[in-house]
Amino acid sequence: MNTRQFKQIITKLFPEKLLQEFDDDYGFIYEANRSIQRIGYATNLSLEVIEDAHKSGVDLIVTHHDAWDFLHGLREACVDKLREYKISSFYIHAPLDFVEFGTSTSLMNVIGVDVERYSIYDGGDLPGIGLCKPPISFESLLQSMRTSLQEPARGWKNHDQPVKRVGILTGAGHTTDHLKWALEQGCDTYITGEATLYGIQYASFVGMNLIAGSHTFTEIFGMRTLAERIKELNSTVELVEIREAHFELNHGKEV
Secondary structure, three states, rough: OHHHHHHHHHHHHHHHHHHHHOOOOEEEEEEEOOOEEEEEEEEOOHHHHHHHHHHOOOOOEOOOOOOOOOOHHHHHHHHHHHHHHHHHHEEHHHHHOOOOHOOOOOHHHHHHHHEEOOEEOOEEEEEEEEEEEEEEEEHHHHHHHHHOOOOOOOEEEOOOOOEEEEEEOOOOOOOHHHHHOOOOOOOOEEEEOOOHHHHHHHHHOOEEEEEOHHHHHHHHHHHHHHHHHHHHOOOOOOOOOOOOOOOOOOOOOOO
């Protein structure tokens, strides 16, 4: 497979309208003149991801995030390293968040929550909604998150009823507007990939449970689903998950 054929696969997997709406939020970061036999996938593009991809013999890195502009100088350093190793790099952000099989849907599938509706964009990010059938305890849902993400997801229990209806927006889906919308849809619990003072306070105020994993590992399952669908359309490629460090929720290095 070459990069042109890879682009054709992306257009088959994602609705044209979605790709057009977010045409500035996906694409190749660097294209190497190299056939694609092994695809490595991760949530973030970083120098560490590129190094691990190189060690694993990866020809194409597919990530959810580009190197963020506000991580000053990182994108340029990543492109230099990709060029040195002759590895292509492709990212797909908003389209993966709002496609039917995307990040929030994939997380629901992993933690055992039935998908009622997937996350969409309607002038703003709208969380997906999942149902717990049968209802489960908050502690059981929190443990499912911790086990699935393999990290210490944080939980705030703000009522004593079983969890029935869950709002989910992976990554930075933590604003009080997101929580308020989920509450208005009848959600008793909310799951996201970041937590702020305001979201924690608001969840406590309205009596809605809150669970927060990390930005990276609430979204890796969407990347895994995407990689598997790419392979379904081209069975000749190999897939490699490039494991990132759990640096967001773990304690920093002691000084």
